[in-house]
Amino acid sequence: MCGITARVGTGAAIGELLSGLRNLEYRGYDSAGVATVTPDGINVVKHQGEIDVLCDAIDQSSVRGTTGIGHTRWSTHGPPTDANAHPHTDCLGQVAVVHNGIIDNYAELKDELSAHEFTSDTDTEVIPHLLEEFLSAGYGPEEAFRRTVDQLSGSYAIAAVFEGTDTVFGTRSGSPLVLGRASDAYYLASDVPAFLEYTDEVAYLHDGDVVAMHPDGYTITDTDGNSVDRPFETIDWDPNDAGKGGFDHYMLKEIYEQPAALRQAIRGRADPLEGRVEFEELPEDAFAGIDTVHLVAMGTSYHAALYATTLLSDRGIPAHAFLSGEYGSNPPPVDDSTLVIAVTQSGETADTLSAIRSIQGTGAHTLALTNVVGSTITRECENTVYIRAGPEIGVAATKSFSSQVATLILLSERLSYDTNGGTPRESSDLLSSLAALPDDVQRILDEPTxxxxxxxxxxxxxxxxxxxxxxxxxxxxxxxxxxxxxxxxxxxxxxxxxxxxxxxxxxxxxxxxxxxxxxxxxxxxxxxxxxxxxxxxxxxxxxxxxxxxxxxxxxxxxxxxxxxxxxxxxxxxxxxxxxxxxxxxxxxxxxxxxxxxxxxxxx
Structure with a gap:
């Protein structure tokens, strides 16, 4: 939900900001806006409606500057209006902020900031006014940013720019934020597709990290101000994968990508001749001592989890699928013989993260089944298996479901092997059918009825x-x-x-x-x-x-x-x-x- 993009570097920022916003449209939104830092101050343009409306307004506004932030808003606090759109600014127009998530204590903070003029219904607007308070007290932008973040409770990803500096500050807590690095620019975004056409080098921020990026580099520090290293990795997604590729809709494109996605999900994991399944991501003893499996998920991923319960039960492994939102509120009894599998395409689904956190300290083992390398769920779980579906942009999940189910079939086979003391099942027919699955899907697509x-x-x-x-x-x-x-x-x-x-x-x-x-x-x-x-x-x-x-x-x-x-x-x-x-x-x-x-x- 919502999308953040930010950019610093050489050349004008506005084109890359708008490109980033378009690449984040799939996350859902009802308004959009940008803010750029210019020698004359901060220039903000924001509008209810689609990005095309924003672009029309920008064409008339001569937006300049090499540093900027952008946002697509999905309404939570207040309806979709121009005033409620992000970025939000302070009373003096010296700060602009974009925010994903929910500030739980915004009402209390707003009461404390009663001397300030609020112009929106959003929880986000307390952030620039808090920043204004600390700037007025004599703190510099980074310290003001840190002190503001210390005042917040809830889930959030935040990016902010300040008048007179070409630095973008960002932080996250429970909501994703990714750093991108190119030869002439740095990027900050909710998701990799925002800047994938400009760089495939990414670093994933952790909760509590504060990043300060400027044209010459960046720093990442923890909540105490200590420098931390978040290594960059190369994303193997082709930028064209995040485009429509000549199809009328992303959904149709992704339906037709299923044969390739399934090949990636199965490749190197199944041996039909030996009847064996191996995951290079998993240690040899990953499922030692497991006798019960819980699968937690929401939406389409929950349906994949339900599919897996039948597979596991057929193999003599008690398995139950739970809606993450219910599981996190009232988790059933678990112990060190329980494996809890979190199924989430994005790896950032809030309900599923809460479900996993609810059983921490119980002795239960955890496994993430996800599509996104470096996502939060991969850090919350002991082990991770990737479905390898590539970027999925359409809101209605298609290829991720097929890849989740194919991967869960393989995982069920591996669990069966481990829990039966290393005795392989008669699974060669199943694994042969899996190997043929991409071609079988292609047959359906080639002869649509x-x-x-x-x-x-x-x-x-x-x-x-x-x-x-x-x-x-x-x-x-x-x-x-x-x-x-x-x-x-x-x-x-x-x-x-x-x-x-x-x-x-x-x-x-x-x-x-x-x-x-x-x-x-x-x-x-x-x-x-x-x-x-x-x-x-x-x-x-x-x-x-x-x-x-x-x-x-x-x-x-x-x-x-x-x-x-x-x-x-x-x-x-x-x-x-x-x-x-x-x-x-x-x-x-x-x-x-x-x-x-x-x-x-x-x-």
Whole structure:
């Protein structure tokens, strides 16, 4: 949620600031603004609405300066208005600040600053006024920044500029902030794509770090002012990966990137001939003594976690999936035989970080399953496994779900091997199906049939998605995608639950998507017959072999024949395509669905 970008160096800052803001649009926003430092002072331009509105205003304002900050705001305190947009300034216009997160004690601070004139509804505005107080007391910019941060409680990432200096100051606590280094400039941002076209050298700040970057270099210090080293690493994402690449939407591009993403997720980890799975990131004894697995996640990642519970249970490992937001508030009993797996694409999901922090000191072991190297979750957990999906810009997750599930299949195999005393399962068929998975996904993409289904049903009253076993989380994910980007009512259910309530809502104008994976299909087919008897249209997602389903379905979305543990990934690709096509026919803003954000960094 929200996006920060900042830049110091040679040449004008404004172009790179605007580019950074555009690259952060996927995080969700309803207003945007920039501030640059000029010889005449700080120049601020900000507006409600999209970045194009901001650009029009900037064209008329002759924004200058080589140092600046920018922000895309997703409203929390106060509605989306010009006044509530960031950056915010002090009474004298000598400071400009952008902020992600929530300042928990802003009301108390605002009372203490009653002599100042506040012009917005935001919690952020207390920051520049605090800075003004310390500057007026004679402190320099860096000390004023530190003393201000000491007054704040909550989660935040902050960047600030001061009149008369070409230094940008930044800090973080519970919200991401990344430093970028190029030959002629330094960058600060909420996420790497903001500056990826200018540099692939990044350093990840830790909570409590204070960075001061200027044209000639940077310093990073801890809360006590001691110098700390945050090593730079090279990101292997191609800048083109963060663009649309000729597709109409990021979501469609990322759907079509799934074969490549899956190859990356599987590469070097599975040996079908030996029936073995290895992760270079994990120590040999990573799962020694584990007898129970908890998976914590939110949204799409939660559906991947649910998928994994079936995989693990099939292998004799008790496993439970929890919504991170619930787990962090009331964690169940854990001990040193429990492995808690945090599933999060960004590695910055606030609820999931809280869930992991809630079991610190209990003896439970922790593992992060994430897409982003250096993200906060990788520092909070003992071990990390990367899904290797590359940058995902679309708010509606697609390739990250497929890569999460493929990686969780491999992880389930590794856990099974370790918990069975090193005895391999008969898994060569499964691993062979995983090896074929990228090509199987490509077959679906090369011969799309989803468009005709979307055209037939895109104006229905409501949509149901049903399945059993691993098909249940696929149904949940199919419904989530559909509602996220079409804005139409869609619900996912276990097929077993249908007659226990949801069947009352089925009508002739309620299309039902039924997911078949080659397991429990007979029972799911019975549920399809129940729906059919109520005149509801049936769209079956099924393998080529399941011809009996054809007798009861109005439409069939085919998936290649594969192992039943893998089939859910293929079924999900078909449902992604249906959601995308339906949303496109309805002219929805597919990459930026209303009220949603890519990286949810506040609870």
């Amino acid at each position: 989803a468009e005709s289904v979307a055209a037939t049903y895109h104006d229905a009253d409501s949509y149901f998605f049903i399945g059993r076993g691993i098909a249940h989380p696929v149904a949940l994910e199919g419904a989530l995608k559909f509602k996220e980007i079409t804005y139409d009512h869609a619900e996912g259910f276990s097929a077993a639950e249908l007659k226990h309530g949801p069947l009352a809502l089925v009508t002739a104008n309620t299309p039902v998507f039924a997911v078949f994976t080659g397991r429990d299909d007979t029972k799911t087919l019975h549920n399809v017959k129940e729906v059919r008897a109520r005149d509801a249209p049936i769209i079956a997602v099924t393998a080529d072999r399941d011809t009996k389903v054809d007798d009861y379905a109005d439409h069939v979305l085919r998936i290649p024949d594969t192992h039943h543990d893998v089939a859910g990934i293929l079924a999900n690709v078909q449902l992604q395509l249906v959601s995308y096509m339906a949303a496109d026919m309805l002219s929805r803003p597919i990459d930026k669905p209303r009220n949603l954000a890519k990286s949810v960094t506040v609870e």
